[in-house]
Amino acid sequence: AQTVTQSQPEMSVQEAETVTLSCTYDTSENNYYLFWYKQPPSRQMILVIRQEAYKQQNATENRFSVNFQKAAKSFSLKISDSQLGDTAMYFCAFMKHGAPGKLIFGQGTTLQVKP
Amino acid sequence: DAGVTQSPTHLIKTRGQQVTLRCSPKSGHDTVSWYQQALGQGPQFIFQYYEEEERQRGNFPDRFSGHQFPNYSSELNVNALLLGDSALYLCASTPWASGGRYQETQYFGPGTRLLVL
Numbered sequence: 001a002q003t004v005t006q007s008q009p010e011m012s013v014q015e016a017e018t019v020t021l022s023c024t025y026d027t028s029e030n031n032y033y034l035f036w037y038k039q040p041p042s043r044q045m046i047l048v049i050r051q052e053a054y055k056q057q058n059a060t061e062n063r064f065s066v067n068f069q070k071a072a073k074s075f076s077l078k079i080s081d082s083q084l085g086d087t088a089m090y091f092c093a094f095m096k097h098g099a100p101g102k103l104i105f106g107q108g109t110t111l112q113v114k115p
Numbered sequence: 116d117a118g119v120t121q122s123p124t125h126l127i128k129t130r131g132q133q134v135t136l137r138c139s140p141k142s143g144h145d146t147v148s149w150y151q152q153a154l155g156q157g158p159q160f161i162f163q164y165y166e167e168e169e170r171q172r173g174n175f176p177d178r179f180s181g182h183q184f185p186n187y188s189s190e191l192n193v194n195a196l197l198l199g200d201s202a203l204y205l206c207a208s209t210p211w212a213s214g215g216r217y218q219e220t221q222y223f224g225p226g227t228r229l230l231v232l
Contacts, residue, residue, distance in 0.1 A: 004157075037223075043203060045158075045223035091157050101148040101209055102171050103221060105157030 002027040004094050006106035013082045014114050020067075021077045021109050023092030029053075031097035034068065036077045039108075040088040048090070051075065053097075079111075087113045117142055119208050119224035127230045128196050136191045136227045140208030146170075147189040148221065149181060150205040158205055164189050165211050193229075201231045 003026045013019035025034070036048040051059045051068050059066050063083075067076045079086055092106040120139045128134050140147050146165045150158035160173035164183035183189045187208075193200055207221040 035220075042225070044225045045205060045207075047220060047222075050220060093157075099171060100211065101146055101163045101207065101221060102160050102173070103148075103150075103158070103207075104160070107157050108155075 002029070002094050002096065002104050004092055004104055004106035006090075006092055006109050008109045009107070010110045010112070012112040012114055013079075015082055015084060017082055018078060018080045019082055019111065021079075021090055021092075021111065023075045023077070023106055025073050025075065025092070025094050025106075027073070027094065027096070029096050033095045033097065034066075034075045035093040035095070035103070036064070036066070036075075037091045037093060037105075038086075038088045039091065045091075049077065082113045084113050084115060087111060119144075119206055119222055121204075121206050121224040121227050123227060124225070125228045125230075127232065129232050130196055130198060132196050132231075133192065133194045134196060134229060136193075136204050136206075136229070137188065138191070138206030138208075138224060139188045140206075141222050144208035144210050144222070145187050146209050146211045147183060147187065148207045148209075149189070149191045150207065151175070151200075152203040152205055152226070154202070161191070196231045198231050201229060203228050 032053045034051045038046045049061045063080045089108045093103045122137045148163040149161040152158040162172040167183045178194045180192045203226045205226045206224045
């Protein structure tokens with residue numbers, strides 16, 4: 001069975017600074033997808049970024065980038081130039097290839113961006 | 116383009132009752148997955164529907180059941196409610212397959228907050 005672990009329950013960062021959220025996972029699969037989702041207090045889960053395991057290049061979406069280390073089973077999220085609107089709970093999630101829709105989530109990290 | 120919608124937004128029930136939650140997928144999506152999110156926790160996969168059949172199921176008891184309609188909308192039913200069923204219930208949709216490969220990105224609805232007293 002796959003598991004996802006987020007070891008930082010809460011983090012804070014000053015506006016305009018950079019913060020990194022950690023995620024590790026455990027799987028015996030070789031083909032899979034990894035995601036970071038953001039859940040603001042409004043509770044709508046929003047996709048931030050995704051990574052296909054077969055791609056060595058780290059995914060980037062504007063101010064968000066990941067550091068994907070397949071051998072170490074690590075998938076961290078870096079948020080650059082943090083904005084107040086980035087305040088939310090962030091979830092790391094795993095999905096096995098061939099099992100569309102069955103996401104396995106970590107426990108989440110609450111990020112507070114301070115002015 | 117309408118996103119994923121869920122109803123109701125909030126619901127209060129008492130132990131032993133039954134509840135039905137509803138979800139309409141994003142336009143163009145035919146697959147619906149349901150998740151349970153306890154307070155302060157990550158969502159847990161309940162089950163998934165495609166072509167009106169349950170395709171995958173997580174580790175949830177038979178009290179949790181579902182249905183998918185021909186228009187791809189879906190219902191989640193929970194019987195004999197327990198206090199521990201209090202949670203945010205999220206629905207997510209995706210196209211089952213596009214261009215011969217599975218679509219891997221889930222789009223989530225705003226959820227239904229269920230409180231069991």
